């Protein structure tokens with residue numbers, strides 16, 4: 001397993017272009033199965049999860065190639081609706097294939113998806129929604145077989161605004177007969193991106209970005225070319241890193257309106273944030289201030305995917321902050337690792353009480369999941385001394401070479417491969 005070695009204590013400065021959004025690219029690549037032909041998706045980040053998605057698509061009979069930052073995907077020869085268990089287990093997003101494969105082939109055979117250990121992450125809402133659309137579902141241990149000669153539009157109410165369930169149902173409903181209404185839908189920007197992509201191929205969807213999405217089924221779709229939105233979580237990660245290192249960073253290719261809740265938190269912490277179109281400038285010269293209470297919730301509230309990164313800022317802030325996690329029950333694993341670096345954080349059920357310390361110290365720590373790993377990198381950048389972050393395959397799931405991204409801003413991060421313990425240039 002690779003590891004990152006970080007020489008901390010240097011303020012970040014400079015300009016960076018933000019990668020395309022993993023959480024938009026993954027469902028959009030899966031949604032491409034709904035059409036026969038060649039789809040080109042631009043600004044797709046080079047990530048482990050994207051590699052896995054492309055591998056699955058090839059396994060299903062598609063041709064899928066990276067060309068620069070674009071993926072060229074020919075779905076014409078797709079002839080399988082069976083996603084191998086080993087690939088399903090590599091990431092949560094493999095579940096996005098369920099809706100499109102069912103819609104295209106009338107049958108899908110999958111397994112329980114894998115992914116980061118941040119909570120139970122059931123798929124009951126996905127399955128219930130597909131049943132409402134007329135699918136017959138059989139669960140045999142890990143294996144799930146889902147069949148429907150024809151999906152029929154209906155009203156689906158989600159008990160919780162699940163991002164993945166909303167997306168899966170949108171994709172399943174596109175070729176269904178009649179109208180599907182999804183109420184209590186998730187409102188994340190990536191859902192709007194999926195709507196835009198599907199509509200460009202000829203789907204008839206309205207309402208993404210609100211809590212009610214209406215899909216009018218169509219007979220077929222036509223291939224298109226589409227550019228993925230900027231990654232709001234990577235944007236937020238860099239913004240926090242700029243703040244904790246007391247640097248000055250300009251971020252290009254961002255959508256500031258997707259980050260309203262984070263910008264609000266950063267400003268409360270005394271961090272300077274300036275917005276100019278798709279550019280965000282973040283600067284900080286002094287120690288951040290504590291933020292009394294932050295609660296993670298579905299969009300547009302504060303995102304769970306930025307909880308661990310912002311905790312690093314609060315760990316170094318002047319005063320006591322509270323961070324409440326309401327989405328994933330297992331998303332505080334970074335707390336033990338940050339404590340190794342000198343942070344003073346106590347977890348009480350789903351709240352972390354964070355007493356800010358003036359500085360963190362380098363240590364050897366383990367990335368337990370994707371965003372926890374990103375938080376440890378940020379902590380390492382701000383800490384005094386050397387930090388080693390292990391298990392960084394988690395980070396590679398969502399950040400396109402995180403060390404290169406931060407090194408462009410003046411950081412000193414080296415990647416080592418464990419097989420040879422050689423530095424990767």
Ligand SMILES: CC(=O)N[C@H]1[C@@H](OP(=O)(O)OP(=O)(O)OC[C@H]2O[C@@H](n3ccc(=O)[nH]c3=O)[C@H](O)[C@@H]2O)O[C@H](CO)[C@@H](O)[C@@H]1O
Nearest residue numbers: 023093120121122123124125126162163164165305327328
């Ligand atoms: C690829 C992608 O877009 N991933 C994001 C997506 O994940 P994902 O789509 O998995 O997240 P969901 O919104 O579905 O999950 C939120 C909560 O609902 C629960 N749940 C979900 C589905 C279900 O059928 N049953 C159920 O109980 C989950 O266990 C979790 O507690 O949204 C999460 C919440 O913003 C983000 O952290 C992830 O980065």
Ligand SMILES: C=C(OP(=O)(O)O)C(=O)O
Nearest residue numbers: 092093115116305370371
């Ligand atoms: C939890 C995340 O992703 P996934 O749903 O792909 O596991 C994330 O992006 O932080």
